[in-house]
Amino acid sequence: MVDPAEAPDVVPPTSAPEDVLRVEHISKRFGPVTALRDVNLDLKKGEVLGLLGDNGAGKSTLIKILCGFQKQDGGEMFLHGKPYEPKSVDDAHAQGIGTVYQDLALIDELSVYHNLFLRRERLLKPLPLLANRQMKREARAALDEIGINIPRIDVAVARLSGGQRQAIAVARTVNSDADIILLDEPLAAMGAKEGAQILDLVARLKQEGRVSIIMILHNYVHVLQACDRVSMIQDGMIALDKPTAETSVEELTEIVVNEYRRARAAAHAEPG
Amino acid sequence: MASVAGGSAAETPPAAPRDPGHSLRVPSRRELFERIVSLREGSIIVVTIVTAIYFSANTSSFFTGTNFKTLLPYFAPFAILAAGEVFVMILGEIDLSIGAMYLFAPILFYKLNTSVGLGLVPGVIVTLLLCMAVGALNGFFVAVVGINSFVVTLAMLFTFEGLALIISHGTPVATPGGQLPLDTFGKVFGGGTYSEIIWAVAIIAILQVVLTFTRWGLYTVAIGSNKLGAAEAGVQVKAVMIRNYMLCSLTAALVGIFEAVRSATVQPDPAGANEILFLAVAAGVIGGTLLTGGSGTVVGALIGALFLGILRDGLILQGVNANYLLFYTGLAVIVAMSANVYVGRARRGHGGSG
Numbered sequence: 207m208v209d210p211a212e213a214p215d216v217v218p219p220t221s222a223p224e225d226v227l228r229v230e231h232i233s234k235r236f237g238p239v240t241a242l243r244d245v246n247l248d249l250k251k252g253e254v255l256g257l258l259g260d261n262g263a264g265k266s267t268l269i270k271i272l273c274g275f276q277k278q279d280g281g282e283m284f285l286h287g288k289p290y291e292p293k294s295v296d297d298a299h300a301q302g303i304g305t306v307y308q309d310l311a312l313i314d315e316l317s318v319y320h321n322l323f324l325r326r327e328r329l330l331k332p333l334p335l336l337a338n339r340q341m342k343r344e345a346r347a348a349l350d351e352i353g354i355n356i357p358r359i360d361v362a363v364a365r366l367s368g369g370q371r372q373a374i375a376v377a378r379t380v381n382s383d384a385d386i387i388l389l390d391e392p393l394a395a396m397g398a399k400e401g402a403q404i405l406d407l408v409a410r411l412k413q414e415g416r417v418s419i420i421m422i423l424h425n426y427v428h429v430l431q432a433c434d435r436v437s438m439i440q441d442g443m444i445a446l447d448k449p450t451a452e453t454s455v456e457e458l459t460e461i462v463v464n465e466y467r468r469a470r471a472a473a474h475a476e477p478g
Numbered sequence: 479m480a481s482v483a484g485g486s487a488a489e490t491p492p493a494a495p496r497d498p499g500h501s502l503r504v505p506s507r508r509e510l511f512e513r514i515v516s517l518r519e520g521s522i523i524v525v526t527i528v529t530a531i532y533f534s535a536n537t538s539s540f541f542t543g544t545n546f547k548t549l550l551p552y553f554a555p556f557a558i559l560a561a562g563e564v565f566v567m568i569l570g571e572i573d574l575s576i577g578a579m580y581l582f583a584p585i586l587f588y589k590l591n592t593s594v595g596l597g598l599v600p601g602v603i604v605t606l607l608l609c610m611a612v613g614a615l616n617g618f619f620v621a622v623v624g625i626n627s628f629v630v631t632l633a634m635l636f637t638f639e640g641l642a643l644i645i646s647h648g649t650p651v652a653t654p655g656g657q658l659p660l661d662t663f664g665k666v667f668g669g670g671t672y673s674e675i676i677w678a679v680a681i682i683a684i685l686q687v688v689l690t691f692t693r694w695g696l697y698t699v700a701i702g703s704n705k706l707g708a709a710e711a712g713v714q715v716k717a718v719m720i721r722n723y724m725l726c727s728l729t730a731a732l733v734g735i736f737e738a739v740r741s742a743t744v745q746p747d748p749a750g751a752n753e754i755l756f757l758a759v760a761a762g763v764i765g766g767t768l769l770t771g772g773s774g775t776v777v778g779a780l781i782g783a784l785f786l787g788i789l790r791d792g793l794i795l796q797g798v799n800a801n802y803l804l805f806y807t808g809l810a811v812i813v814a815m816s817a818n819v820y821v822g823r824a825r826r827g828h829g830g831s832g
Binding site: 275294295296299305307311312313314315316320324325327329334335336338 | 687691692693696699700702703704706707708709710711712713714772773
């Protein structure tokens with residue numbers, strides 16, 4: 207194992223007043239497995255930050271801590287400069303952080319519009335009954351605005367394709383008045399055309415400048431195309447943090463390959 | 479599955495908008511039949527009607543007012559029990575302890591009335607609240623501690639049936655408020671001819687609305703369909719599960735009191751309670767609620783209970799030996815469930831990827 211102090215090019219915490227979200231020295235263990243060692247990250251207003259890293263590097267764990275689903279073992283987080291300690295997903299949501307999970311968190315048996323409004327249901331006030339017509343109408347309008355083509359919004363999402371499901375999961379978060387959006391692999395399970403739709407949506411949100419986005423991606427080309435800045439997690443730490451304009455597919459690839467070589471060399475060097 | 483679907487979706491052109499004239503067209507008789515059968519409760523409605531027609535044709539006394547009154551206690555209590563059970567079954571869990579609540583509630587009610595000196599209505603209210611606390615305990619062990627619901631509620635079934643025997647010393651007693659001539663309390667709480675069916679219809683109507691048109695119902699389906707996903711979306715999974723177990727205990731306790739008032743006797747008989755427990759679960763399942771969760775219907779529970787009631791009543795009228803009743807009930811459940819599975823497959827059949 208590489209000692210964190212010895213490892214080169216680890217990004218230290220930065221502090222800037224315009225950060226909407228700042229993460230300092232976050233660590234997380236699951237039993238014997240260290241998922242996050244010491245993560246420092248910052249997100250500026252209106253920025254799209256691409257989060258890269260191999261499988262198991264800790265990207266999803268970081269997202270789950272940011273969105274209030276799990277609690278970190280060590281480190282601190284700051285939202286708009288104030289300490290941020292979400293007690294639950296609902297709590298994080300109330301503070302303006304919305305998330306699209308890798309496993310989508312869609313409910314197969316519920317309709318498209320019920321999924322879109324899960325936890326934000328419209329009610330026929332003062333009655334505690336669901337305003338289904340209103341939700342259908344608003345769901346249709348929201349999907350049209352985002353430019354996602356779902357032929358029928360009253361069918362169970364189990365009947366939709368992987369790409370359509372992903373689109374609904376993204377639309378749900380975009381539609382939720384969150385000002386920070388976390389996207390965990392929004393392009394997984396997507397066809398080329400559907401993926402382009404989601405990237406267009408991100409570009410449009412960036413133009414509006416209202417929301418700030420952290421997006422986990424695998425494809426370096428997508429990162430350079432859609433993000434302002436890229437952070438790469440390796441071995442539970444941020445190994446690179448650069449504006450996308452100053453990096454390239456070659457550089458990103460090289461970092462991954464070098465890390466792989468270093469980890470292998472370290473494994474060989476260890477006795478036994 | 480997701481990656482396969484995503485890959486193919488890229489090649490498919492965007493689906494054409496729905497034919498706007500479709501919903502205006504008058505459906506043909508065949509379409510109408512298909513639509514009824516494809517309702518979640520559809521198959522059991524058809525099976526129940528066929529069964530009723532069969533007994534009407536084969537016995538002269540089935541389709542009479544007197545028999546209707548005989549039929550009521552064969553299904554109204556089961557409908558109420560099954561309605562509560564459906565809320566637990568949609569979660570993908572089970573509650574076997576309703577048998578114990580059914581047995582325990584009237585004994586508790588008797589003790590509160592005779593030993594503690596509570597009035598009839600306060601006695602019922604306190605009994606129901608205590609039984610709901612037991613339900614909360616069920617929910618706690620299942621949702622918070624994380625023990626399998628079959629095991630938890632089986633243990634609770636033994637525990638509270640045992641407690642019922644201990645408290646009652648295994649001796650039947652006269653139900654408070656259930657003695658002739660019945661006053662208003664007795665008539666309302668199970669003693670009146672139509673008391674239980676009115677309660678059943680009201681409870682079923684309310685719970686079906688709760689299931690279909692409220693957040694509670696939506697979250698219940700969400701948890702049964704994708705528990706992790708519901709939690710990630712911010713649904714308070716544990717709270718909803720505990721609440722559903724409390725509801726299930728409440729309906730079971732209510733039926734226990736109704737039946738004790740109706741029969742004028744508090745009968746500490748665990749074997750009878752267990753049979754009622756399993757018939758209630760059967761009614762829910764026959765009605766179209768999946769034991770695996772994520773899908774269910776309260777109205778279906780009523781129809782499932784009605785089917786079981788008609789079957790039992792009809793067989794008795796036909797003069798079938800009492801020893802055969804359980805046997806035929808078992809066969810009927812298998813047949814009805816096979817029909818449900820077949821129809822369910824037809825319902826999901828068109829283009830379903832899940």
